[in-house]
Amino acid sequence: METGLKGKTVLLSGASGGIGSEIARMFDREGVQLVLTYLDDKRGKVEIEQLKSTLKGNYITFAADLTKEAEVEELFKKADEQYGRIDVLVACAGVWSDTKNIADRTMEEWNRAFALNSSADFLLTRGFFRNLRKYREDHASVVYIGSTAGMIGEAYHHDYAATKSAIIYGLTQSLRVEILDFAKRGRVNVVCPGWCATPITEEMLQDKQFVHTITATIPLRKVSTPKDIASAVLFLASDELAGHISGLVLAVSGGMNGRLLHGELKPITEDLKPY
DSSP states (O other), X not given: OOOSOTXXXXXXXXXXXXXXXXXXXXXXXXXXXXXEEEOOSHHHXXXXXXXXXXXXXXXXXXXXXXXXXXHHHHHHHHHHHHHSSOOEEEEOOOOOXXXXXXXXXXXXXXXXXXXXXXXXXXXXXXXXXXXXXXXXXXXXXXXXXXXXXXXXXXXXOHHHHHHHHXXXXXXXXHHHHHGGGTOTEEEEEEEEEOSBOSTTTTTGGGOHHHHHHHHTTOTTOSOBOHHHHHHHHHHHHOXXXXXXXXXXXXXXXXXXXXXXXXXXXXXXXXXXXXX
């Protein structure tokens, strides 16, 4: 099935992560021009080099702290110089907080979560909208990476849940209208992963009891893969496939809603063998 994305320019933040790298590879196979951001630390540098070795098409990479206004502005300046108009923004960069009761959460931790998960998306979206205002074409798409935590809450990760709720219910639902000022067929949507097998969760998913606990809340009895998330992002980014969808909160979570559904069943651990 044709996505109509060939030749488009896609800006993807968080490209070096487990989900971000799979999104990058999937878009690369569609023949897009990629602007890839990553965090300029030791791990980020290693991961982005690993990703680059798998890409076949046209791309540029940009190391940036997306919480810093000047660095985000420089990102869009470089993207404009290289490709001109940006057609799609995929905001994937973010951080999952330490497990704590709110009684023990510091203000510094709270502010850091909002800076990385909410304010960074604000800066990226503002830059994208300014690019749209400059070039003014009919179609454009924003796809945020939210989380089921932002939909149903996540105990002991309350700060993370709050940052994702801001994206899901605040930014997405407001900007699905505002984008029309610069692209009359512009769309804004959000993909919300549940538990996903990535380098961040790899250690936890080795614990069979933990897997049993989380899969007991998932009707499909399996943890998602980065490919599951990337496929949803690709779908929503495509005007051919999702051209009349805007403001959608798409949970890619196996039907998880936080309630215990399979408490007496044995965990289906074979779904995790590849990880």
